[in-house]
Amino acid sequence: MHRLHGVYDWGSLVVHMALEEIGAPFEFVMLDPEQGDLTRPSYLALNPFGLVPVLETPDGPLFETAAILLYLADRHNALAPTPSAPDRGAFLVWLAVVCQQLHPAVLQLIHPERLLGDGAQRAVAAATHRRLLDICAKMEARAQQGEWWLTAARPSILSLYTAMLLRWAQALPPYPEHALALADYPALLAMIQGLENRAPIARVLAREGLTATMANPLSAPLYEGS
Ligand SMILES: N[C@@H](CCC(=O)N[C@@H](CS)C(=O)NCC(=O)O)C(=O)O
Structure with a gap:
């Protein structure tokens, strides 16, 4: 079982989508940065940089998005060319x-x-x-x-x-x-x-609340800047 530590629509979103596509069981641990969740010793023990995302795996906690994604791809033989593939x-x-x-x-x-x-x-x-x-x-x-x-x-x-x-x-x-x-x-x-x-991506987008106000939150999101 993986535990994904994140915040909806933060960098955990891509790991959330990858886990759902792979079909690997996981639990989403919701962080509240406003309450200091990123600077607590317990979180810094998982990621000393205090950033999102973190994925707890059977092999220990991982951070840095690309490292997490490559780990998942290689462990599950999915979502990437295999190490011996020409591409x-x-x-x-x-x-x-x-x-x-x-x-x-x-x-x-x-x-x-x-x-x-x-x-x-x-x-x-x-x-x-x-x-x-x-x-x-x-x-x-x-x-x-x-x-x-x-x-x-x-x-x-x-x-x-x-x-x-x-x-x-x-x-x-x-x-x-x-x-x-x-x-x-x-x-x-x-x-x-x-x-x-x-379907797996649509499920994640809905779970993260991104489809409540827009039909296409990845390809045509509403502008939310100031
Ligand atoms: N290089 C890092 C970047 C992670 C990152 O910047 N995460 C942002 C959220 S998307 C964060 O946690 N920001 C909190 C902060 O800056 O205090 C990675 O790929 O994981």
């Missing part, structure tokens, strides 16, 4: 792009004040937005090549991770002019629409 290398390259480039860029776009304080946040947001568009253009080019792990053909940890981040990039930037227009990336849009229509 495993390319898959790992693009997983690294998502965790090392796309994820930090999206977090900085939605929290531009964290880098240099409130005074510089508009400039930080604008520069980060340009960087995000460049990453998305390169991912779109790769998605157009049609490998299953970056299309709607079958879900992968890479497509699920991308879908979560691009949801936030559309919905959460504080300045509306920086909200990502997913229609500019038709292959990524089609991939995310395909994921959204899958």
